[in-house]
Amino acid sequence: MGNAVLHSIHVHPVKAFRAQSPREALVEPWGLAGDRRWVLIDAGGKVVTQREQPRMALAAAEILSDGGLRLSAEGSAPVTVPVPEPVGTTTVEIFGDKVEAVLADAAAHAWCSAHLGADVRLAHMDDPAVRRPVDPLFARPGETVSFADGYPLLVTTLGSLDALNSLIARGDHPDERPLPMTRFRPNAVVSGTDAWAEDDWSRIAIGDVTFRVAKMCGRCVVTTTDQDTAVRGKEPLRTLARHRRFAGKLVFGQNLVPESRGTLHVGDPVTILE
Numbered sequence: 001m002g003n004a005v006l007h008s009i010h011v012h013p014v015k016a017f018r019a020q021s022p023r024e025a026l027v028e029p030w031g032l033a034g035d036r037r038w039v040l041i042d043a044g045g046k047v048v049t050q051r052e053q054p055r056m057a058l059a060a061a062e063i064l065s066d067g068g069l070r071l072s073a074e075g076s077a078p079v080t081v082p083v084p085e086p087v088g089t090t091t092v093e094i095f096g097d098k099v100e101a102v103l104a105d106a107a108a109h110a111w112c113s114a115h116l117g118a119d120v121r122l123a124h125m126d127d128p129a130v131r132r133p134v135d136p137l138f139a140r141p142g143e144t145v146s147f148a149d150g151y152p153l154l155v156t157t158l159g160s161l162d163a164l165n166s167l168i169a170r171g172d173h174p175d176e177r178p179l180p181m182t183r184f185r186p187n188a189v190v191s192g193t194d195a196w197a198e199d200d201w202s203r204i205a206i207g208d209v210t211f212r213v214a215k216m217c218g219r220c221v222v223t224t225t226d227q228d229t230a231v232r233g234k235e236p237l238r239t240l241a242r243h244r245r246f247a248g249k250l251v252f253g254q255n256l257v258p259e260s261r262g263t264l265h266v267g268d269p270v271t272i273l274e
Helices: 054-058 106-116 158-169 237-243
Strands: 005-009 024-028 038-041 059-063 069-073 076-081 090-094 097-103 121-124 153-157 188-191 203-206 209-218 249-258 262-265 270-272
Touching: 005 262, 038 090, 054 059, 054 106, 069 106, 076 106, 106 121, 153 158, 153 209, 158 188, 158 237, 158 249, 209 262, 237 249
Parallel strands: 153 188
Antiparallel strands: 005 188, 024 262, 038 121, 059 069, 069 076, 090 097, 097 121, 153 249, 203 209, 203 270, 209 249
């Protein structure tokens, strides 16, 4: 483990849109700065993700210097979305949680609805310090999360991806192309570890920032979605079901909760503390 380093960083400004891959990122208690602070909701206030709308993978969101967004997608004119004034909130439902958020402007709703061909609205988490607690079964009092699926960060390793792709190649469909890490939508990707080494991590440090490993990450149909085309296939769920089933979940990666603030840099050493 002496050569484990942070290989890449990924921030998803709008949940389920394409990721940005900066060279460094600030770690806040609820996740990487800017990660999943915006979300699409349907007419009933329920969060919309690639589970329902694979075409979300084809849209990009760039964080602007004032905290607003620039939304873009092939075939559509880009639109700039300012941070909405917190003059009132709407209730967002995300995996059973009820969370208050602030709606973006009408132009943002129209752009997102046109891209998906569905009636959606864009909402912003104005105060992640108080809006959504982490699952109390795996959290400490006061720990919160953005609109990520459940935890502030997700870490994956290149060693495990290589092992998974080897298993896929040895399966019933050996012509399957190797899957890229984008299928798993992580925040931090680590190189220089053995395959599945992360199964045994309890606490880690990336550079000077320490994290508690909350739980393994159960995977869903989003991982079968090609992030460049929005086309779905069978992998990796077919192979994970054979080789990586734990407590009824198909597992790849680990969910993290920050223990300290700081800045991650690509190339930072990764240290296993427990």
